[in-house]
Amino acid sequence: MCPEEESNTQTLWDMTKGILGLASEKCTLGPHGKACENGGRATGTLGQCKCKCPKMTAGNNCEIQIAIGRPFGKVISTTRECPLLHVQDTNNNNNNKCSGGWSRSPPGLSWNMTLASIFKTLAIGVEETMIQSAIDEYIMQGVAEHTSVASFNRVSLQLMAFGAPAFLLHATMSAAQDEITHAQLMFGFAEKISDLLIKKNLLQYPNNFPFPNNSVSIGTKADVVRETLVEGVLGETSAAVRLCVRSRTTSNEYLRHLLARVSHDESRHAALAWRTISWAINDEEKETPRQAAEQWLNHMIETRAASTSLMMDGSMKDVDSGMFGLLPTEYVAGLSDMVMNEVVIPWLRQMLHFNFKNDWRNFTKEDLPFPSGLVGECVKQIVTAMRVME
Numbered sequence: 001m002c003p004e005e006e007s008n009t010q011t012l013w014d015m016t017k018g019i020l021g022l023a024s025e026k027c028t029l030g031p032h033g034k035a036c037e038n039g040g041r042a043t044g045t046l047g048q049c050k051c052k053c054p055k056m057t058a059g060n061n062c063e064i065q066i067a068i069g070r071p072f073g074k075v076i077s078t079t080r081e082c083p084l085l086h087v088q089d090t091n092n093n094n095n096n097k098c099s100g101g102w103s104r105s106p107p108g109l110s111w112n113m114t115l116a117s118i119f120k121t122l123a124i125g126v127e128e129t130m131i132q133s134a135i136d137e138y139i140m141q142g143v144a145e146h147t148s149v150a151s152f153n154r155v156s157l158q159l160m161a162f163g164a165p166a167f168l169l170h171a172t173m174s175a176a177q178d179e180i181t182h183a184q185l186m187f188g189f190a191e192k193i194s195d196l197l198i199k200k201n202l203l204q205y206p207n208n209f210p211f212p213n214n215s216v217s218i219g220t221k222a223d224v225v226r227e228t229l230v231e232g233v234l235g236e237t238s239a240a241v242r243l244c245v246r247s248r249t250t251s252n253e254y255l256r257h258l259l260a261r262v263s264h265d266e267s268r269h270a271a272l273a274w275r276t277i278s279w280a281i282n283d284e285e286k287e288t289p290r291q292a293a294e295q296w297l298n299h300m301i302e303t304r305a306a307s308t309s310l311m312m313d314g315s316m317k318d319v320d321s322g323m324f325g326l327l328p329t330e331y332v333a334g335l336s337d338m339v340m341n342e343v344v345i346p347w348l349r350q351m352l353h354f355n356f357k358n359d360w361r362n363f364t365k366e367d368l369p370f371p372s373g374l375v376g377e378c379v380k381q382i383v384t385a386m387r388v389m390e
């Protein structure tokens with residue numbers, strides 16, 4: 001279904017309301033009679049209900065959280081002000097970018113004159129509002145990466161508490177280090193856009209960052225499974241594929257490098273989540289982690305049936321993430337659905353019901369199937385990382 005058709009789709013309930021003359025009533029729910037999720041707000045009148053989705057969410061009902069890194073999940077505080085240092089610039093003026101020490105260029109790719117002039121050329125004719133929304137997007141991505149640092153640090157304590165093998169702990173702690181770099185790269189790119197393309201300083205960091213509370217909850221091993229499925233298996237597999245697609249469909253050479261680097265790291269993080277699940281559900285002593293994974297899988301299969309976002313083929317041949325390397329919202333939602341339907345659900349089903357746990361180097365496409373085309377090539381990065389992790 002194309003996005004235009006999708007946005008005009010009315011539910012039977014919506015149409016009934018219209019026929020009954022209730023169409024001027026304000027919407028309290030989103031499309032399909034479902035509430036708007038993740039802070040989305042219902043707009044329009046009955047018969048034409050839509051959700052106005054906050055940043056970093058997508059889907060008709062804002063049901064998809066666009067995480068670029070690994071979300072922290074529960075126990076989160078937003079009450080502390082931007083934790084990044086307020087620094088003074090070289091003229092001793094207060095620097096309201098609030099980014100002291102948290103912005104950088106990717107290693108091996110300096111922001112030289114040639115790149116700057118290519119970037120400026122690409123931006124000719126691009127409206128300032130579009131540039132501003134790209135800046136906001138990269139700031140939000142930096143915030144998501146910043147949050148991932150805390151997430152992986154909590155996971156490392158959980159893994160130690162449940163006696164995980166050293167290779168999982170090693171990979172988790174090195175993932176936390178990756179996320180620091182990712183946050184710096186995202187903030188750094190937002191600042192590059194701002195410095196180069198906007199004459200006045202419109203770079204705004206949010207006042208409140210998601211930040212861990214003063215205590216960390218270790219929970220049970222089944223809790224670790226549930227959190228890893230949401231934050232790692234789903235969150236990082238989707239993030240890795242999305243970043244890979246963005247890196248290969250942008251017209252911006254600098255971003256192609258930056259996003260490819262981050263997508264390789266995220267592929268390792270996704271592989272780590274899958275290997276963590278495999279370790280946790282194959283505990284001979286305890287059945288509960290396995291049951292937690294089975295319950296989550298069943299829930300995903302049920303909710304998948306209600307999924308309505310854009311259907312795409314894996315080649316992504318019509319996709320252009322443009323000079324800012326950002327995918328249109330409908331593709332973000334469609335890609336998330338594809339990852340859920342063609343990777344997450346079949347892989348988890350295989351892990352729970354077929355035994356390949358001790359042979360990671362030799363599993364085949366029949367063991368863990370993946371889509372064709374560009375999306376498949378991106379998924380292969382995760383498969384490769386899973387094979388070599390030990």
Ligand SMILES: [Fe+2]
Pocket residue numbers: 068069070145148178179182266
């Ligand atoms: Fe990341």
Ligand SMILES: [Fe+2]
Pocket residue numbers: 068069070148179236265266269
């Ligand atoms: Fe990550």
